[in-house]
Amino acid sequence: MKLATSAALLAAALATPAFADAPLTASYQTLSTAAAMTVALTALAECQRQGYVVAVAVLDRAGTPLVMVRDNLAGPHTPTTAIGKAWTAVSFRTSSGDMGAMTEAGKPASGIRAIPNVVAVGGGQIIRGKGVLLGAVGVSGAPSGTLDDACGSAGIAAIQDGLELE
Numbered sequence: 001m002k003l004a005t006s007a008a009l010l011a012a013a014l015a016t017p018a019f020a021d022a023p024l025t026a027s028y029q030t031l032s033t034a035a036a037m038t039v040a041l042t043a044l045a046e047c048q049r050q051g052y053v054v055a056v057a058v059l060d061r062a063g064t065p066l067v068m069v070r071d072n073l074a075g076p077h078t079p080t081t082a083i084g085k086a087w088t089a090v091s092f093r094t095s096s097g098d099m100g101a102m103t104e105a106g107k108p109a110s111g112i113r114a115i116p117n118v119v120a121v122g123g124g125q126i127i128r129g130k131g132v133l134l135g136a137v138g139v140s141g142a143p144s145g146t147l148d149d150a151c152g153s154a155g156i157a158a159i160q161d162g163l164e165l166e
Contacts, residue, residue, distance in 0.1 A: 031058065031127060031135040035159050036066035039127070039137050043155030044069050047142055054141030054151065057082040061133050063090050071141070078140040085124030085148070086138030087117050093133060096124030097145050123148030127156055129163030
């Protein structure tokens with residue numbers, strides 16, 4: 001009986017004008033694997049140039065990893081942390097460093113830190129093109145989140161002009 005009631009409610013909802021004319025598919029822009037690879041390798045090279053051993057992850061706009069690269073000497077925690085920083089940035093549409101400040105103990109949003117996969121420290125940044133969220137980069141292993149961010153910014157800069165011109 002519950003199934004019949006649920007089906008009837010769904011049919012009624014879909015027949016309403018708001019749903020009747022709604023498209024049945026959605027399309028959106030996201031990073032290509034090639035762009036993600038450029039971001040990751042550029043960020044890794046920038047950190048290596050500065051003497052930091054890191055892991056870099058680039059995720060698409062849905063938070064799914066496209067690329068993860070790791071310096072041979074980077075700690076075993078760095079790949080997971082880099083993915084978490086990028087996931088935090090893309091999920092909350094702000095940098096993971098800003099999420100750290102917004103979710104400090106005693107602040108209204110402090111509970112966000114308890115959500116699985118959230119890494120609320122510097123090193124995760126969103127990637128936008130023409131104002132549209134396309135993905136995120138996360139870097140882990142430099143001596144501070146600010147330095148992780150600098151490497152991630154170098155990666156984003158490597159593709160930014162192309163994203164804005166498309």
